[in-house]
Amino acid sequence: MIKVVDLASKLCTDANCIKTASSDFGKLVQETPSAVFYPSTNSDIARLVKSSYDSSSPFKIAARGNGHCVGGQAMAKDGVVVEMSSLNGNGRIRVSWSDSLGFYADVGGEQLWIDVLRTTMEQGLAPVSWTDYLYLTVGGKGDIMTCSKSLHSELFYGDQEHLISINNGPNYVEGSLIMKKNLANNWRSSFFSTLGESKVNSLASKHGIVYSLEVVKYYDEFNIQTVNEKDVSFEDFLNRVRIEELKLQSKGLWDVPHPWLNLFVPKSRILDFNQHVFIDIVQKQNKSSGPFLVYPMNRKKCI
Structure with a gap:
């Protein structure tokens, strides 16, 4: 498949290499490559692509980072998966x-x-x-x-989160739905106290569905007394999902299928979306089996 000798020497075809490159975070798709490529430099990757392009039988190539695709995007059936972590070194x-x-x-x-x-x-x-x-x-x-x-x-x-931009407004806003069914499994927050979680669970049990907003605002010594805050370090806030990941790993709940859906909804249809998706499907039919992310979009600013 690859005729360039020094490139062929960077290929791995043993069972462990192939197994790792045949699945991803989503655990929904499995595609078996012919080989896994371990590049030493960027030029190795360029030459691999050229090798396929020049071949009488071109082969598929896919770049694999840390394996967090959810739909097989980093797989290459009967082709070559490029293990990008192989490039890692000092000064990168x-x-x-x-x-x-x-x-x-x-x-x-x-x-x-x-x-x-x-x-x-x-x-x-x-x-x-x-x-x-x-x-x-x-x-x-x-x-x-x-x-x-x-x-x-x-x-x-x-590349900056300016789809919603408000001067002197929150620095970070994230919304979520909290459902009555399986509260412990479908809602987690890194920064709520046990008492706060109990209040949210009570509301969800009463109403069946709770619309939640988490708002983050940076503050300094000049206004520290004016906010009721949960203090965390900058790194801990940004790395909050990792904290939850480690908790789930300890319970054996992380290495499981992860269905995932991203949706873009215009402001003009959000009430319809709420009624027909959030209420008629998610709440009434309990048919959601994984996270789905809904992004409010301004069509004039969509890139």
Whole structure:
């Protein structure tokens, strides 16, 4: 399949390699590759792609980060899965300064977001926007592009959570539905006290469904007395899903199928969506079997 000798030497075809690359976090899809590729450099990956392109029998190639896809996106049936973690090494996260860009981080696509956070925090810095789960790889499309407020600004701002932007408003807002059925399994919060959880459970038992909003607002020594807060460190807040993951791992509830659905709903249809999905399906029929995320969208700002 691969005729370049030094590339072929980086292929693994033993049972353990193949098994790992045949499944993902979703546990819903299984596709068996012919081999797993362990690159040493970015150019190894480029040459692998070229090898397929030049071959009389091109083969599928998929990049695998930390295995957190939910629908087989990082699998390559009868092809080659690229194990991106093989690139990991010293100097793959570099924090630098540029007169035109300010502070920026040059990060390898195989790096975990948690490592980006810790490396930048050592410099007293942090990226503006974050994914909810930090044990994902950074990833990328393979294109090299520099962006800033003035250069490719659409991409620059597109990676920041500005779909809802309010001056002097909350820094983070997340909503969730809390259902009466199986309360212990379908609702968890990293920052509620036992008393708070009891109150929420009581409301859900009474009404069948509770609409919940978690709001985060940064504060400092000037307004610390004006808020009723739950204090956590910056890292612990960003890494809150990992805390819940470890709890579920200890109970054997993490390494299970994870059905997942992302939906984008315009403001004009949210009441219809609430009635026909949240109430008629989720509440009345109890047919949800995994998380689904609903994003309110402004069509004029959709990238």
